[in-house]
Amino acid sequence: MAEYALPPGLPPTEIPKLVDNTVLERNVESGPEVSYAFEAPKTDLRTPKTSVVVTTAEIEPPTSRLDTNATRIKSSPYDDPLNFLILTELDTPTKLFALSLTQFNAIRPDYATAPYMSNFNLSTVFETLRDLCADAGIVWKRQEFYVVIFRSQLRGDADRERLGELDQMSHQEACASGGLLHYWFGIPDGEMRNLATCMWRNREDAAAGGKGPWHRKARGAAREMYESITFHTHKLVVEDGALDWRLEDHQE
Numbered sequence: 001m002a003e004y005a006l007p008p009g010l011p012p013t014e015i016p017k018l019v020d021n022t023v024l025e026r027n028v029e030s031g032p033e034v035s036y037a038f039e040a041p042k043t044d045l046r047t048p049k050t051s052v053v054v055t056t057a058e059i060e061p062p063t064s065r066l067d068t069n070a071t072r073i074k075s076s077p078y079d080d081p082l083n084f085l086i087l088t089e090l091d092t093p094t095k096l097f098a099l100s101l102t103q104f105n106a107i108r109p110d111y112a113t114a115p116y117m118s119n120f121n122l123s124t125v126f127e128t129l130r131d132l133c134a135d136a137g138i139v140w141k142r143q144e145f146y147v148v149i150f151r152s153q154l155r156g157d158a159d160r161e162r163l164g165e166l167d168q169m170s171h172q173e174a175c176a177s178g179g180l181l182h183y184w185f186g187i188p189d190g191e192m193r194n195l196a197t198c199m200w201r202n203r204e205d206a207a208a209g210g211k212g213p214w215h216r217k218a219r220g221a222a223r224e225m226y227e228s229i230t231f232h233t234h235k236l237v238v239e240d241g242a243l244d245w246r247l248e249d250h251q252e
Helices: 012-017 090-105 124-136 160-177 201-209 213-225
Strands: 033-037 072-074 084-086 143-154 179-185 193-200 224-237 245-249
Touching: 012 124, 072 090, 084 160, 084 179, 090 124, 090 179, 143 201, 160 179, 160 201, 160 213, 179 201, 193 201, 213 224
Parallel strands: none
Antiparallel strands: 033 224, 072 084, 143 193, 143 224, 179 193, 224 245
């Protein structure tokens, strides 16, 4: 079950709309960051669940290998085909990067508080990308992607079932909008702290992906789910040949 309800497409301009509380902190040195503390809610935000019917002919199942001919891939912890990434909407380099991100995973247990770039197996991801480029006969040229980092502390009395529903449905909205290449979230630690991250094709895709009704519900429910949230936006620069990469602050 998901431990995140801040939607994958939430752009910085939407953060102040979560609640009426004021911004507590902006840390320029570590990148654009906005921190919030939430008061206990006084309303019941539960709503009836909805269902969507999808035929198996419309969606390909996830595969255990990296199939460059696939039209959709699993790009998040969710197994529902509606949460899959549509590869046919991407150009070849971006498609290969998305495929390489299926290898993306945490490599240390303290990811909730550890430096972001030390948390993940990025060397494996980019080794995979180089192999895919070689197999496809293309030369990787420098590209930039848009990265969103969420760090949070969950309330002890948070409704986990509702949290999972909000997160998964928000992710489906982002997938339908397009450009969300990968979404990852961890498990809260002993102090209920957690990390989640999204990798987008660009900033415009992220903004478009956060405008749906489930994103609005998730923003409205944030104060009953979290003690605090920090939000960072960056650009991931992948240099020629995918031999070097770095995370830079995103400037609006």
